[in-house]
Amino acid sequence: MFKQTSAITLMNLRSLPQRAGMSLATVLSIALVVGVLLGFLAMANGFQKTIDGTGSEDVAVILRGGSQFELNSVLSADQFRIIETAPGIAADADGQPLVSAELYVVVDGIKKDLGTEANLPMRGVGLQAPSLRGQFELTAGRMFEPGSNEIIVGEAVLDAFEGFALNQTIRLGTNDWQVVGLFSTGGTVFESELWADIGVVQNLYQRGSSLQSIRARLTSPDAITELEAFADNDPRINELDIFNEQEFYASQSGTLTTVINAVGWPLAIIMAIGAFAGAWNAMYSSVDARMREIATLRAIGFSGGAAAMGTLIESLVLAAVGGLLGAVGTYLLFNGASASTLGSGFTQVVFAFAVTGDSILAGMIMAVMIGFLGGIVPAIRSAYVPLLTVHRSE
């Protein structure tokens, strides 16, 4: 059986060039289906990866109670000074607590792909801020000078928005800013931000001495309970929400990823039905074209099962080639491509499309399923080719 099958399969595959048109159409249409699926998955995975990579579990994010997002929160300088004395917070080499007061405003940047305005977050920070982001690295230039109109720019912003090159002056709203440095944080959401001195931001945006969020490096992830207990019991500070930074970001990625998956999968499956119809049609024609050949083989003793397997394998090979082509094509076209969308904080999150191994596997499974379903009926048909076809003239 195996020998028969492989003999017939080889014969089929060798005769493929004679049916080049339809075979190629099958391969390419399956490639397109897989391409669409992988494109969506790459988008979802890329976004998810950016959000998931953001935040460390030993950093606490402190917001005003009930505010949910940094943008909604307002905290006072007094609250900050009290938090600085709280237990469970780690200190730097000089014994200073690792706490950062931050104020986050939204400015308009010009997106490169559409040429239209989009919300960019500008974060007013103190000099402690970098030490609260694990992988912070100044990749070019220098840190801003406190008290000056200087900004440092996340590398993702540089990729996706116009006018943020090093040493450039950029007008945001009514103010001019000098780009003095570029920074990376290892592909996290922070790379989609502009950082400036918090004092300057408070002044230019009329926020007095108020801030929005406090980040604190904890002595250990569990120390967050000490911090919470402290905040609850101190009558001088109003109600606060204290989050584990990692969970804070993870909770924000849900919707978009769900939407992308909810659109991408059904779309790919519906398209797969179209490609399946194409594969079936092509395999049907293939059996048609090989009628006499199959009948001849059957006449000289090959089994119907072997003929069927030969047809099915031809279909699977075409589908697998299509799937691979789609995966390679998507990888070359989209992997690493930068895109940005509105994150949950109403500001742009820049992310890179990520074609992952898992999604390629999913794409290949889909391709092979199309091949199997499209090939199965023609395969059965080829097992029952009447032997007398051997005498047919046409």
Place this chain on the structure above:
Amino acid sequence: MNDLTLIRKNLFRKKLRAILLTLSILIAFFIFTIIGSFNRVLNAGVELAAADRLITMNNSGFTQSLPYAYWGRIQAIEGVRNVSHMSWFGGYYQQPTQVVQTFAVDPETYLAAYPEFLMPDDQRAAFLTQRDCLLVGETLALQYGWSVGDRVPLLSNIWQKTDGSSSWEFDICAIYTASVPEMSTAAAYLNYDYYNEALAFNQDRVGMMVVNTDDPMANDAIANQIDAMFANSTAQTDTATEAAFTQAFINQIGNIGLILVYIIGAAFGIILLIVGTSLVVAISERTREIAVMKTLGFPAPRIFRMVLIESVMLSLVGGLAGVGLATLVLKGLAPVLAAFMPGLVVTPGIFGMALAMMIGFGLITGIGPAMNAHRVRIVDALGKQ
């Protein structure tokens, strides 16, 4: 019998092939119709934007508010018919995940600015006069089972009252529907004065202004005049037409247009490949019959036309089925998605576009086989056994 009989018989000669091709065409047009309808609703804000409405925001970004006093100053500009303002309330009901899009507005000028809001006269009067009234959209009311007369608390994730609480009590005194199906009725509106006087901070500020002009032709001039008026203030403004404002917001989500082009391109790429090659094969199988037709005296252009009509018919059969299926599916989805995608239907515009694409697709896939049929040489084709 006429040419159409011949065409129809040829089309369905191999039933399985005809069904499979129809199915694949159906799917492409199904996708086209669904995506086209979603895209239309997504962009409806731009198309439905009233020509006479301008939006004025703080030019430092949407998180920055404007002084309440600007309201009166803009009203004084000549050519301005009505000015209203709205402030984002950041509301939620019971728990933070149950977000309610809530805006604090000046009721009278707001309803004047947006005649799309429809409600019974007594409810309208209540919204205009009752300070703690909450005007609720039909979809939203349905979502939480609210009806006129209910008292509901809304919490704000931004604002606090002087007493430290974030909860505002409201009396649902009006429920609105929209005069255009594409307008969302999933939002709630409250009286600015009621909200403002309880605010612990940021009092006497508004989120943005809505300006109605007397004459859309004067929009640019008035927008410039507004922005110039506040050019030397601490809060400078940026005024744009409602359409431009809405478009800018859509663009923030991403390059949706490009994604849609990719999807529809892929869907049609698939059927172009499948149907195109199948028709070439189908016609080449009929070479001999075409030669006989020519021998009988059928002129080549007539045969060319028949093959082309055949491919257009195939495209129409599959395409119309696809649009029909999409219409049914959208009918089922529309109530479910009313909050995010109001007015989800297949419009005559989308249908017309789909129809044009069916004919175009039929011509594109048919032209090659039709030319092959035109070229069939009787002597060669009949000589082949």
Place this chain on the structure above:
Amino acid sequence: MTSLYTLTDLSKGYTRGKESITIFEELTMTIPEGDFMAIMGPSGSGKTTLLNLLGGIDRPTSGSVECQGVRVDKLSEGKLAKWRSQNVGFIFQFYNLMPTLTAAQNVELPLLLTGLSGKQRKERVATALDIVGLADRKGHRPRQLSGGQQQRVAIARAIVADPKVLLCDEPTGDLDRKSADEILETLQLLNTDLGKTIVMVTHDPSAAKYARRELHLDKGRFVEQVQEPAQ
């Protein structure tokens, strides 16, 4: 008898690669109206080619084909198609019926090229099927008919538009003796009773016996044998 066809210095050849091959050269002959002529000869002698030239589905290399004052070889493709539909009926060895159409629809096919109304077409189809004796099979598809019946449908199709000449290429080549005789008798009837001029290519001597005369084509030359029609 007036002549229907006049062939003058008719030559036909083709090139295969660099080689040019002559099928026949400088044939001159006339075919009178009302003739029933059998053309015989070995394979490759140019029988079918000659028939194609008479039917206006192939063009000569040189020389002329004239049919009732019309230079068939000079007509444009479009005019030629029209000329064929009005003047010539074809009958092939393998019937060449449309598999998707019923017998009646197959017969009706050439009438789509006329201005006849649906009712007129229906009458003509019925008459033609009557003549070939298949009136009771009009709703059948070719696949449901025997070879002889299919060929009779083909004859009905050939005569339905009332052409002057019937060109038959091995009309009995794929049939058993009995069916073949029936077909040949029908052809003979069409010749004697309806006055159709018939040119029939065959390599079957007993088929040729039904014709008024036999023409042998060999190496591009004619050898004529006249005979009385068989009864």
